[in-house]
Amino acid sequence: MRNRALLLPLLIGCLPLMLLAVNFKIDIITDINDINEYVIENDTLFAASTGGLIIMPLPDGPPRVYTTGDGFFSQSFTSITRDHRKTIILGTLDGMVGFLDLSTGTPVTDISLKGKEIVDLLAVDDTLWVLTRDLVAVYTYLPDLNRYQFIDFFENFGLSDITFSAVTRFQGHIWLGSDAGVFYAPSNYIKFNLKSASSWKRMTREDGLPSNRVRDLVASDSLLFMATAEGLVTYTNGNLSVTHAGLLTRNLYHVQVRENQVWVAEKYRIYQLQDGTFDLQFYHQQGFITNFFIDANGELSLSAVDRGIYFPQTNTRLFFDGPMDNFLGKIYIDRQGRLWCTSGKTDSDRQRGLFIKRSDGWYNLRFLGPGTWRNMSSTNSIMEDEQGNIWVGSWGGGITVFDPDLNFYPINNNSDSGRVWITTPQGEDTLKVIAPEAFRNLLAGVIPNPKYIVITDMLLDTERSSIWILNSEAVNRLPIVRFRGTAFDPVHIADKNNWQYFAQPLGGLHSDKLYRLTQDIFGDLWIATQRIGALQIRLKESGEMIFHQIAEVDNLKSNFTRSIAADQDGYVWIGTRLGLNAYLNGSLFDFREDYQPIGLQIEDIFVDSRNNKWFATNEGISILRAGGSPFDRSSWIHIVPMASDKAGDNVFYANLPSEAIHSIFVDEANGDVYVSTDAGLAIIRSNPFVGTFENLDRVSVGPNPFLVTEGGQERLYFYNLISGSHIKILTVDGQLVRTLDPDNFQEVQGGQAQWDGLNENGDPVASGIYVYLVTTEDGITTAGKILLIRK
Template sequence: MIQIISKIMKKKIYLPLIFLVLIFKLVFAGIGDWTTYTNKNQIQEVTLKDGELWCATTGGVVMLDTQNDSISQLTNVDGLGGNYLSSVALDSSGNLWLGSSNGTLNKYDSKEDYWDVYYTFVSGEKTFSIREIVADEEILWVGSDIGVSVFNPDKPPHGEITETYKRLGELLNVEADVNSIHLVGDKIWVGTEKGVAFAPKDYRKVNLMDYINWTSFVKESSPGLTDDYVYTVTDVEGEVLIGTRRGVFKFAPVDSSWNSFGLENRAVRDFEYVNGRLIACTNGGIYIHEDGVWSHLSNTGLSTANLNSVVMDESGSLWVGTAGKGISCYKENQWKNYVIDGPPGNLFWDMEVDSEGKLWCANEIDRASYFDGSQWTSLSSVPEMPTRRIVAVEKDKEDNIWFSSWGGGVIKMNWEDTTWFRYTEKNSPLKGIVDYPDYVVVSDIAVDEMGNRWFPNWEALDATRVLCVPASKDTFLIYYEDDGINSLLMWKVKADQGHLYICFRGEGLLDYNYNWTVEDKADDKVTHYTETEDHLSSNTVRIVEVDKNGTLWVGTSAGLDTLDLEWGRFRRVVLPEPLGPQVDVIAVDGRNNKWIGTQNGLGMINSRGQFEHVFTTFNSKICDNEIKAIKIDHETGEVWIGTTNGLSRYESGIAPAKDLSEVTAYPNPFVIREGREKLTFDKLPYRAKIRIYTVAGELVREIESGDKWDGRNEEGFLVSGGIYLFFVTDPSGDKAMGKIAIIRE
């Protein structure tokens, strides 16, 4: 078929098509692409393969070449089924297996350089969070948040869960998170957050579904066992050892008791047994047991003593995965640290793009950061940055950057000299909460068209509700309860056209109309919308936004609403599966598309009110389904999506052209096979019109709303193959022309 198309192109439309194809490759190569940004310094588990250190992290895979120290990073856009990884294992064929919290099982075939994702643990009634993997000949033992499963990866069509064991003995009578699986002879040992158990591993001969065939131990009824939160299980020449929150315990099979084996003051998270030495990885560094004595490896030079995993290479060097500080290596009696570049954490609560294109991020418990397009910078070291959670960020009309915090007040970075200043209850009218007067919660920031800055003061100890810093000033105006703001619990705010919209937790939505005069309250009006009176989906309002037509969009804990001004009430917007019901984020792009963030994915409503896209981790490369922030870069068209497990960037192609001659059509040539294909006019300005003609000048189709064409004429019939012309007219009357090549198959 390709050869046939090629001949047609050469014979009929060779020169125009080649020209258009070249334009397409140059301009549209990135449209629809995803990029993931995650913190990968929380190393969960490490393993070695052919001189490469493979690390399962909470943000994807890190591979360090131990020969030259080069580092590679892999995420879901590189083929992983999920980014939050808890386990990595090597099977007898040299394949690497990694388990993720979203239930995907990832196999890397290093010979073919290929990732294969198994969704077997996702397709059932409950999605398993995979926490541990151990390869055992042709099967895998998989530990999850509900128990242990036998997984056969070779069973068609794409692997099979042979059995799952949820109750591991009489004493472990509830589902428990599995932290460790270890095979000792003909037995399988399982360490969980509620105890430890073992059973014969030959599941074909022994019914492991029957809990009576498991032997379990918990601290309440197991002699010698004083802690049953088990991180890791190993054996030393057949003698079983477990690592717990309070040291190491050794199993005595004679009477099924446990004996303390030292390190009582340490959380022991991993073991490595090499050449008669037992190496313990703990929250206080590395300990080595040899000749009956524990010795502590010096922490001098170690980035953090809080460690999660350890492995020794052939040269005797120790490689450890740390809890938040990347990778460390102990070689020739000294530590060397490897910090992986990336954001300070994987929580993205809010974002802003400044005039230079930098992305500023509110990272909640990881405070704040910015990204300049190539490198991340954490702002934790800024003295004025509070240790509290940073929940919002906004740029004002003077390009100053403002952050608000949950407990630490408001922080401002002056754009001109990059100086920082923090506003608290001591130097501003901001107020703390009743029981803790120095705990100042400012839940959001809004900047209006005039440059006024607005700050909701959550649960202030007096009648203070909202504060405003007028444009070009540093003084505060205070709006009180008596001004009509009758709730203490204010979440998000939106300032638009002289109105301040305030989202309440449990008490609806407030429209505070300040009539463009922030210092004159005499002409202010207040409208309070509720579930009962105005048909809001819920009184717990999470977000509010105003689109380019002036329509009010409201996201609640129970759905998405728009305000119908004609009827004076809200109307429910039906969300497609699997979105919703809770809507946490709404953003409007340059074409008046509405981007809707929920706990189950991201949707896009086009300017015609139709859901054009629904993105989840199972149909796209978005990094997580729980959306917390969306920021549209109107200069580039990039959509930044903040989640609870990383940051995604989507190349939408929505940035309007500064010159209409930049508007182009793709894919070009436009191949029509089934009649469901769509052609997109890229960089089309909002409310621009498209007219499509034949080369003979006959009008084929006029598109007055949207940027898509389905290849049909005004009568609804598919057009014939050939060359077509399109004319663009924007609201100001400017015009431009382009060409489209149609191929019918």
Template sequence: MLILTPCMQSIRNIPFALFLVLLGLQYSGPIKSQSPGLQGQLFSNTSGLSQSAVTSIMQDSLGFLWIGTREGLNKYDGYSFEQFRYHPDTVSLSSNAIRCIAEGRDGVVWVGTDYGLNKLDRLRGHLWTQYLTDQADSSYGRVINSIRIDKEGSVWLRTENNLVRLNPETEEFTSYKLYQDDSNLPEKDKSFSIVIDPVGLIWMGTKDGLQVLDPETGDIQIYSGMSGKGLKSNKIPMIFQDKDERIWCGTADGLYLFFRKTGSFLNAKEIMPELGSLNVISIGQTRKGELLIGTNQSLIKVLPDLKTTTKLSGFNRPDVYTRFTAISAIYEDRSEILWLGTNSGLVKIDQKDKKFGLIRNEMVSSIFLDMNGDLWIGTDGMGLNLLRDGSGPAVKYNTHARVMSKRLTDDIIHSIHRDRKGNLWIGTGNGVSVMQTGTNRFRSFCSGEAKVLCSLFDRQHIYDIFEDSKGFIWFAASNGIHRFDPEDRSILSIRRIHYGSEVLEVKDVYCVIEDPEGRIWIGSSVGLIRHDPATDKYDVYQAGILTSSSSINSNTVFSLHVNNDGELWIGTASGLNKYKYESGSFEFFNDPVELSEMRIYGIQEDSEGNLWLSSERGLATYHPELETFIQFGPVDGLQNNEFIQGSSYKHTDGRMFFGGVDGLNIFHPDSIPYNQYMPQLAFTQFVRFREQGGMSKPIALDRVSTVIVPRGVEIVTLRFAALEFTAPEKNRFMYKMVRKGQDGLWIHNGEQNYVTFYRLSPGKYTLSVRGSNNDLLYSAEETQLEIIIPFAFWNKTIILLIYIVITGLVLIAIIQLRTRSLRKSNRILRKKEISAMEIERQRHDLARKNKNITDSINYAQRIQHALLPTNESFSNLLPESFVLFKPKDIVSGDFYWINQHGNKVYVAAVDCTGHGVPGAFVSIIGFELFRKITTSEQGSNPAMILDTLNENFTDIFSDGEQVYLNDGMDLSLCIIDRKERSLDYSGAFSPLYLVRNETIIEVKADRFSVGADVHFSAERKLFKSHKIFLQKNDIIYLFSDGYADQFGGPEGKKFKYRRFRHLLLTIHKLPMKKQQSILDASIEEWMGETEQVDDILVIGIRP
């Protein structure tokens, strides 16, 4: 079903007739108004309610919502339900069966149950007081059906047979006996309500008609059906007084209006025949004057004119329609939220206008509004729809249209554009179609152009169409970017870009835009591209080192926007970027965090400079200068959280259009009906954590102004709530904590509704909190809580004076001892001077010896470098490769090795035990063993090479049974067979990474080293070999553990393999030398001032 939301009637300059036309998108019959139905939320026992059968609802003066059920009482703060239940004591509820709730003076909560009356006095502790539960009080009746509070604060109770008044000050009860017809037997579990009118009369529904008490005289008057006044049945369980002071009576056979002057009743179906016979269970009224009637299966809404009624059988939840069960309670809170108590749970319905107009439709992938009011809507798979302004149903264009003039080449519509000559262009999933001026049919673009090859667009997605200032038409396609010249009818295709010494293959181009300088910016899956038509030069910006100002934060660019100030904004798969023309650098926006986690599919700007961003997480508005960020979701009227790339449009009059998977949102930013209800703030809980461990039971804080923290408490957590229930999860908070009498700064706490303090010093503090609703409208006044941390007894004045005297005596003693110590120190100092001279002589000897050792190590470095393969030899054997080699010390324990025999190339990355001199010695032995083994018959298989290497190490590092050296090598060895296009790999602890189809495949190594544990294992371990058949564009990486184990970064942590793999996956398409430089720069920036902890070796090969 296509749904048109009511708030669309208020959108600027859009005739309502147009939106009735929109119904034709999914409705093939005649156009007629449809009700969008109620959008609601259901709370049940699985949501935290004590039970799903709700009997009563009340919002107290603080803003908390109280919900009575057949199995307990609940208090709701927007985040959770606090339950109150019966316990066998005198300080809890007397019964779990709750019938009614009311609030008296000073915030006292009165609760009527099946077994007496209960009072919660929050000013004097959170304990319950029970009334009418003793046998002596049984004459009043123990079942409390209804509670009302009059102007003097007296509590009026409706029991089974009586009306009872309670004086809260004296706790005295006065009972009024009601008229009883003994022949009319009462029904079991039937509740009867009361109301108090403006003059103080008490009106009661009874089994014997409507009765009214005058409290001043004690007289009771009866109005019943027996008097022939229009009442069909005397049983009136429900009465309600509306805003016009009319008395409504709900019975099992209908709704009646009572006329006081005549004492007669009028059945409502006589003025509203569509009501029929109703079993009225509950009655309520909205602030707009709408009368609400709850029945066994529906909610009936009666407009104030008492002529128009609407019957609602259920409400919509996300992905499910829920039917009403018996509605026992109806309540509208202070922010126009309607709460319904049903047998299935508590239903929440927000009656405020939604912020965004909504058209329910297929997946809307592109939008364009003509100047004449025609709206073109492209879908992802259902073709193109044209809605002519007020002229009838939608005109549909698709691949299977019966009329040839309505037929398209593809049903996926990515983009719509009308050029300056009036031609309408559409980009589809199978090329470009165009409707030329003066025609009413689309044709394939290439079919009418002699200079345009159809193969250029065949089966290609056209994501964007853009016309630049010179009249060129740009097509952003899956196979590159194409520019069409309407004058000479020629087309220029750009599929590869040469920039510097690099070549970039352009693919999956999503968007094109022109900046004020006439430069063309192109967003694609391989980065951001800038083209200067004046010089025909291209610049490419890609993701690299994330802290570099010359890089964007993702290579996938979905959207581009030039704002009113000429600034370029870039929406990527990792959030929002801005290009700074002056410095040629980029700025990332990651505050708030949500901004950096969005895939930004569309960017539009309103007249105030706010950026409207569509993503897979809903719609958001961001003002860069004010740094205000507001995110919207389905609760605000959005079609869904998920929007579609490129499906956004802004009309010249300021209206905005955003399309997504479930329809189209239309709005004007200046006409959004933001929530104007300020929340009430309240502290809810106080939780303590003692130094010995353990959390105390949470203490309720509503109506508490001061908290004293006992000794031994180290951690204090205080919870609070903004009691505006439109979208509590979006309410935000700020707080300040100061010592009494001081001022402080407000700290924004985001959506977190609690603060925690650690080891507060003794004193008096004031915690002030302000909260907002879901639209960031903050409460006008702050809510305060005084927190007292008592001083310990030793901090008192007398104890402090004693401390001062003792401290003075101790200081005198210390001075005396210090004088003696100085004399002794002078004698010792002379001896130390003599010792220092001897130490200086020894230092010179050590420096000379150290120089000799260093010279030897430097010479060893030259020997080791001579053994390593040269860059030239490595490049000759593997042209598409790089080696990043960064020793920790002068000589290295890591080395790499390459050799060729016939069609096979041997490559190894080796990490010897340790680094520096010990590692270098082991590496020299490894060089010789590799040379020896690979020239033998055992050199055809990498596993056999490692097994032989293992045996040779055993022989070298063994001295009979006397000496065992725990030395060895972790390594990756692969043999590349060029003829067979295969790779054989074997490894000792060092895996091999294969990048294929944008995915890293890790080839596991054996979990033991070469030669390291041959003396500690009775069983000889053999290495395994892995064979991989290579594919085009495969890249392999060999490496030691030095890169991933390097410490650094903002928190001084390891780089780790997860970050290493992500970096490789980001750069693997780049040229090999470019990869080497990025890897080198990334680890250098990561290290910063941190010392290198190990040798680093990374080898990349594109076989």
């Protein structure tokens, strides 16, 4: 780890050079209502959420949210503190430490602990202690460089399998709370060898602790407070005392001290210690308390899972617009322009709901109740039918159909009623839900539970006037379902004569784990499965299905296939957990080394209207450009997060929230690329790599005026181009200044181009008015004027 830290300045210094070729315009959308830790200073909120840093003047805001879109390398923040310089310091779920100096507004990220979940931070003078689940690291502030420098880490405590939770400094020692008691050692890490287990002492139940589970630590000048699973421990001068009178469960998670007053929190309750007994101050019935704070005026506030921040004294809640989770699965934009996001992937029973972005904000639904109602929230697949109804499949909860007005209709086997919790920009509500009796028993559950209906994908087949449904692991051994109709209609749905059920003949019951569905240009259906590779289904006029299997024995990368899509040339692209294959006319193509997606686990494949292939992988986004050969390295483009260790001349770094890409959707109307991840949604505006437009009506150029400084890196950008466009820069009297060639990737990248203010000889051009002329390969043109000002 030390060697890696030494490379950090070089790595971070190189990133801007790699990024010069592409101007990414990325919006990041996240759930920021899960707040792990926050502080309030001078009536300003500073909150570390699972979706970004929130800075908000209280009580009315507006909030400023910092994410990877602002330059952080990670936005899944777990902890926050401020040093004596008022620098904001943040720990993340993936081990990165973020720093934000509000005077500059520029985030800085240290990746020395990448891969280690950070749980707590402590800033003391010029020393920063960073606690992860299994070690503690130390940083020091370097005034000459105006930043913190990673120094060392300590992980030898004489005991294995420790899970740490809190860090503080007390009487010249650093103290670590854990599930194995409290560890402490001298805080002078220069004088004492904290690498040695002998430097660390341990306090446990044998020493008087009521429990070895110590979840929080707070120190005053003379007292150390420990929140444990069996009450509050006070430590001073080598003596321990335990207080739990007044506590309902004794199971404490947090402790705070303000003006010598002690406050603690259980899972749902907050207490104040008064005369040796805890007095209940607030009971939060709507969710697990993740943190609480007592401000300078003594006012209590608290954060809770999914619930933002609540102020009991004024009965007000800070609840921020956005999806209800940051782990997003399938994404889709319907014909009304609404964005739909599932909360899970195939084989995922997360029960987090469905998220819909309308013009006025986010509408989030989470189903609750007995039986499998909660499983309706394990959404994983989306399809729009011919009348604009949206069908949403779930892992265990069947199908929910939404009409264009967002009225919804469950298709499942629940005979009892459930509930749905709905949050909108206008507020929240909980409604009763009943599955119509006529909609029951249309789909099959699994062997252990006939009500547990797993729907993994759906496909509209207009040629056959049908909707195909994958009813994975159906107990009736008929996992392929055909609904004879192209749109939702209650009467048509209720008629069992409109439903057909098919077996697949290969393998046993577990071979019915069918995951994804597509249709090729010849009308054949294709299914990605978990255990038996890919299935091709040819339908005869008689209705008989002819199956053809492509498996490992045929040189498929893996029988565990995760995604599948057909392109406009007849190829079927098969994404597996071990890489990519393509199939055409009996031939299976294999891709390796430089001629394959950036990550081997292919989660999703999207083919846009220009026949570009977009691959969502576990290590970033890959694009195979239309017209290019997959065996030509220049045909591949890869987009990875800023902290990625991937490199290459076709690898581009962007402010993606995560490398774990779950789904991709290209909005053909404007060229925006929607990317779902395990840490939020990214929207790459007017994607710069492959043009999705058929005309030049949306071309935009900027900045205009174009201000250029001597030796600067300014660029004039052209957006929303058709792929293959040439651009000429001319003087007003028609003299050629510069040609931007689509064969030069530094000048033209698919739907985007850039000009550096130089002529064909590489010399700076003078200030003045210039004309640009965009010409496509088909002879379509558009033109405009630019004012260039050279300073």
